[in-house]
Amino acid sequence: MAKPASKSKEPLFHIVKRGAVPAWKALLIRAGSIFAALIACGLLTFFLTGQNPIEVYITMIEGAIGTPRRIWSLLQGIALLLCVSIAVTPAFKMKFWNIGAEGQVLMGGLAAALCMITLTDVLSPPLLMVAMVVSSIVCGAIWGLVPAFFKAHWNTNETLFTLMMNYIAMQIVKYFAYKYSVPKGTGSINIINNINHEGWFPSILGQEYLLNILIVLALTVFMYIYLKHSKHGYEISVVGESENTARYIGINVKKVIIRTVLISGALCGIMGWILAAGTDHSITSSAVGGNGFTAIMVSWMSKFNPITMIFSSLLVCFLQKGAGEIASNLGLNSSVGEVLTGIMILFIISSDFFVNYQIHFRKNERKEKDA
Amino acid sequence: MGIFAKIMAFIAAAIVQGTPLLFGATGEIITEKSGNLNLGIPGIMYIGGISGIIGGYLYEHFCAEPVPILCVLISLLASVIGSTFIAFIYSFLTITLKANQNVVGLALTTLGVGLGNFYGGSLLKFFDESGSISLFITGNAYKTKIPFLSDHLGIVGETFFSFGFLVYLAIIIAILSQWFINRTRLGLNLRAVGENPATADAAGINVALYKYVATCVGGAIAGLGGLYFVMDYTTGAWTNNGFGDRGWLAIAIVIFALWKPRSAIFSSYIFGGLYIASVFISGLSGSTKELIKMLPYLVTIAVLVFTSSRKKREHQPPAALGQSYFREER
Numbered sequence A: 001m002a003k004p005a006s007k008s009k010e011p012l013f014h015i016v017k018r019g020a021v022p023a024w025k026a027l028l029i030r031a032g033s034i035f036a037a038l039i040a041c042g043l044l045t046f047f048l049t050g051q052n053p054i055e056v057y058i059t060m061i062e063g064a065i066g067t068p069r070r071i072w073s074l075l076q077g078i079a080l081l082l083c084v085s086i087a088v089t090p091a092f093k094m095k096f097w098n099i100g101a102e103g104q105v106l107m108g109g110l111a112a113a114l115c116m117i118t119l120t121d122v123l124s125p126p127l128l129m130v131a132m133v134v135s136s137i138v139c140g141a142i143w144g145l146v147p148a149f150f151k152a153h154w155n156t157n158e159t160l161f162t163l164m165m166n167y168i169a170m171q172i173v174k175y176f177a178y179k180y181s182v183p184k185g186t187g188s189i190n191i192i193n194n195i196n197h198e199g200w201f202p203s204i205l206g207q208e209y210l211l212n213i214l215i216v217l218a219l220t221v222f223m224y225i226y227l228k229h230s231k232h233g234y235e236i237s238v239v240g241e242s243e244n245t246a247r248y249i250g251i252n253v254k255k256v257i258i259r260t261v262l263i264s265g266a267l268c269g270i271m272g273w274i275l276a277a278g279t280d281h282s283i284t285s286s287a288v289g290g291n292g293f294t295a296i297m298v299s300w301m302s303k304f305n306p307i308t309m310i311f312s313s314l315l316v317c318f319l320q321k322g323a324g325e326i327a328s329n330l331g332l333n334s335s336v337g338e339v340l341t342g343i344m345i346l347f348i349i350s351s352d353f354f355v356n357y358q359i360h361f362r363k364n365e366r367k368e369k370d371a
Numbered sequence B: 001m002g003i004f005a006k007i008m009a010f011i012a013a014a015i016v017q018g019t020p021l022l023f024g025a026t027g028e029i030i031t032e033k034s035g036n037l038n039l040g041i042p043g044i045m046y047i048g049g050i051s052g053i054i055g056g057y058l059y060e061h062f063c064a065e066p067v068p069i070l071c072v073l074i075s076l077l078a079s080v081i082g083s084t085f086i087a088f089i090y091s092f093l094t095i096t097l098k099a100n101q102n103v104v105g106l107a108l109t110t111l112g113v114g115l116g117n118f119y120g121g122s123l124l125k126f127f128d129e130s131g132s133i134s135l136f137i138t139g140n141a142y143k144t145k146i147p148f149l150s151d152h153l154g155i156v157g158e159t160f161f162s163f164g165f166l167v168y169l170a171i172i173i174a175i176l177s178q179w180f181i182n183r184t185r186l187g188l189n190l191r192a193v194g195e196n197p198a199t200a201d202a203a204g205i206n207v208a209l210y211k212y213v214a215t216c217v218g219g220a221i222a223g224l225g226g227l228y229f230v231m232d233y234t235t236g237a238w239t240n241n242g243f244g245d246r247g248w249l250a251i252a253i254v255i256f257a258l259w260k261p262r263s264a265i266f267s268s269y270i271f272g273g274l275y276i277a278s279v280f281i282s283g284l285s286g287s288t289k290e291l292i293k294m295l296p297y298l299v300t301i302a303v304l305v306f307t308s309s310r311k312k313r314e315h316q317p318p319a320a321l322g323q324s325y326f327r328e329e330r
Helices: A003-009 A023-049 A053-065 A068-093 A101-119 A125-154 A158-179 A210-229 A231-241 A243-248 A253-280 A291-301 A306-330 A336-356 A362-370 B003-033 B041-062 B068-096 B101-126 B136-142 B147-152 B154-160 B165-183 B185-195 B197-202 B207-233 B246-256 B261-280 B286-292 B295-310
Strands: A013-017 A357-361
Touching (some): A023 A306, A023 A336, A053 A068, A053 A306, A068 A101, A068 A253, A101 A291, A125 A253, A158 B246, A158 B295, A210 A253, A231 A243, A231 A253, A291 A336, A291 B101, A306 A336, A336 B101, B003 B207, B003 B246, B041 B101, B041 B246, B068 B101, B068 B207, B136 B207, B165 B185, B185 B197, B185 B207, B246 B295, B261 B286
Antiparallel strands (some): A013 A357
């Protein structure tokens, strides 16, 4: 064949995997993607509402942190999302696609709520709290254990398994919501122990959400140390990178999978306890509100680093609260928050490509050959 | 109502409930055959529904005398464009940018449900109208029954021939997909891409192209499920989150049907039946009804565990499901 023909067959560009990227460069790419996403979100709201994009962001900031009450509500939202993100991270790092956090949190919350309903008259307040914590942890852990067991033994697809477990959890909650509904037959549980506040988190310094936030912060630090500086954390990352390598160096893969998902589920259970005892003081099938799914994206875009997750959840919560403010100002549907979150996450996920891969254009190569 | 009539009514209701699931499941099967586990299907189904609503609304709003057949065509086209676009975003991110499929899928579901509810709740506001969306002309056009069969065959006609055309389209698409996947050269190539992209690549198959097309076509088919729901089931009305978790059920059916579109037909109707079984069993308390609604999910888990423990080759998901393909990584 003639030479020019072979030249024209060469593709316009090709993609090459990069070696290690300096941390500052990776950070720059990520920051760039967040910036691009903010511009895209601003433009989108501009087209939808006709508002000046800069004004849109001012409204959003106003909506998210305008008053002390809003700041606390934002912090509480961050704590919720962060806690679920922390919980899914160990399993996730092991490449166990647990998308059942929603159900695990729900089961934990249900356990705590049921304790509040049935045991308030039997136990003293401190004992009641202990019963709530323990039952929440156990229920959340069981909800994680079932798919993990089948994954470890038969390699059953955990993504779909955990997904189904979510809906089973929701139906169980609905079942109990009918059983203990107040008033009878409505299918929803009212605020539990509204008079004596038994089983509720105490307010600290006059802030009812402060304890939630402190617990989540403690868990975050614990998870950071657990993943970075413990033998378990090391085993998790080896199993996640390559199961064969893990087996070769003598790690019991089955044991690690089950143990890690157990921890993951237990942390989700703790989140459920915080939800039932510290936030809602009740339980509904939609109590987790999609945080179980958002948490997966938060964990992923933070590269499984618990400290980074603080900022990622801040970003997501800020977008949601801020967008809610815009929507209510203009009388639009509040789902605009989900739209912006989705766009933001898509931008951040796609930025990974530019961190991990390099695009070579045909022109550059010819120059290299000439040189 | 006699017991026979009741059973027939139940079957008809199961088919109605099963149809959106069948669209979603067929779309997801085609997508998964190319090795893409698209968890964005629930979002895509919302988009399919809302795009159809937007198309139909614009036509009914700006046309003085809307023609029913054009209502159908315009909303159908809008729906296909909308859901294909979202599926294209998924393809671009996972195939070209090699992003993680699960995360992209979940993000698209968040985005799709959000967009659906946003437009569903705010569309009228943009045109300074109040109230909620209801496209009766378009909706009723979708509900047009087969003229002769529906009213001359007695109860059989009422049970099997009294649906809008999308119900039959769903079955036709499922059968065609089965034929395409198993009986054509292109289908064979598609399966090769899902089982082992590296081998397919070596055999000269354009892996990326197959993945793109399969994912976009699958998305478009799944979107029709959303369209059926808003146009036929609710007669052109949008309620926020009305579609509920049906998108996830569609993904469950893919497993239940063992990645075969033909089996998906009956699986969808079974799931549709399970979905509304609690309404048809009389004398249940509110709490027991909730337990019965758990059945479809329990059944899915049972199938999942059973197939994974048996390890029968033809019952397994495509081997490369969920993995991005990068030529240099072999």
